[in-house]
Amino acid sequence: MAGIQERYRSLIEAGELREDAEQAEAVAKLQRLQTELENGRRPGFFKRLLGHNEDAPCGIYMWGGVGRGKSMLMDLFHQTLAVEGKRRAHFHEFMLEVHAHLRDARKDESGDPIPVVATRIAQDLRCLAFDEMVVNNSADAMIMGRLFRALIEDQNVAIVTTSNRPPDDLYKDGLNREHFLPFIALVKDRLEVMPLNGPVDYRLERLAGIETWHTPLGDDATAQVTEAFYRLTDYDPADRDHVPSADLDVGGGRTIHVPRSLKGVAVFSFKRLCGEARGAADYLAIARAYHSVIVVGIPVMTREDRNEAARFVTLIDALYEHRVKLFATADAEPEDLYASGDGSFEFERTVSRLKEMQSASYMALGHGTD
Structure with missing residues (x-):
């Protein structure tokens, strides 16, 4: 299977896409992540190999205006990722699933349910891809930082997501936003943040x-x-x-x-x-x-x-x-x-x-x- 970089270049050559420097940079990062996952390495392997610390990025966060190719790149990445245990989900549906897991975990387990839920979600999962991450309610905001830290750091799941907003603008002016700030810090620390605001809508x-x-x-x-x-x-x-x-x-x-x-x-x-x-x-x-x-x-x-x-x-x-x-x-x-x-x-x-x-x-x- 051709990787995302090869498929992306073929779309440009066919005239379906136009040259876009920000898209090209994001594709290069997505290709590197694909290579790591397909070779069985932990996300961020190449950065650690080059002397970066253990907290090397473990995924990619692409953000930008409407129509700048975020969903298209997400689709290409998922389609060309040749590994078992990949999942592409709509973010809202995923969070509904998380809350259902939390309810079950609270019934079945004593103590903190977040690690239990992260373990269940990560079973046989190498890469989790979301299109259009958006946070609209305080219930999601309260748990996202801890949940995604458990997925990334404890379960070694690579996260790839798109959003219309830069990380600092997620859940802006939301109720109890202070509980959401650890998630923003996690995104900026553990995901490579890639802007996509090229000239073509x-x-x-x-x-x-x-x-x-x-x-x-x-x-x-x-x-x-x-x-x-x-x-x-x-x-x-x-x-x-x-x-x-x-x-x-x-x-x-x-x-x-x-x-x-x-x-x-x-x-x-x-x-x-x-x-x-x-x-x-x-x-x-x-x-x-x-x-x-x-x-x-x-x-x-x-x-x-x-x-x-x-x-x-x-x-x-x-x-x-x-x-x-x-x-x-x-x-x-x-x-x-x-x-x-x-x-x-x-x-x-x-x-x-x-x-x-x-x-x-x-x-x-x-x-x-x-």
Whole structure:
């Protein structure tokens, strides 16, 4: 089997990828890790051989903006890794599995359950690969540092992961974040942190031909945002019934259920976002956690819907300020959503923002605030 470096070069030669120095550097590091694993060596062997200490990196953390090739490199690495005991997992599903193991361990064992769970996960496992590491709740944040230290240092499992954020920005402003800081320190100490922010946004190119605002409501509009979701996430449409969900920590001990949550893309109904009592903190948590948000079922609002209209204004402000890509199905164009009623004058700014958010220049912006 050809290694990742050879496969990557063949994609460039075929014109499917373009030259990218940061991608090339990440591929070189991934190739070295492949060689170590395939030769039966402990991750970080070559660095220790060259005189580096025993705490040589035991994996790779690739981070960068949407569409910069992180998932593609992860797929190539996993496909070309010629070892038994490799696993590629979606991070959210993996953490659900971890919590199930923890519950079982607490029933069956006395004492600290973390080493027990790490041993169970690491059974016959050499390399664990995650796409889109994101931390949305305090329950995950509390255990990740100790769990991953046990996997890396006690079980000798190599970790390869991608994220939209650098390590220091993970779980930013999250509840009880101080409990998460040991995990950030572990990532920076034991994984090679590789930025991927090259000049080509492949995912944006894949969205060519798909508009962001779809009206009127109906099957055609739904089909368009569904197609956008699958192009953004590379998820197989045939497996649409198994798209993972999430519970996003919005602070104050509260969460919001995200019906579809994958690779930094979230899908919500307007009713869930704006038909329930929510405030700026909820919408800011969503804007920080997701680079793209799909909102379905936006209605035309009347005077009686002033609360829903006010929440929608706050939602769009949060998404706009964090440069979140918005895809929507709606009953009308933005200027006709809330023509009269309390706050309709202020809603005009939201209309302007919604128009700007449909532009190519806005879609090309990176996620997050300056």
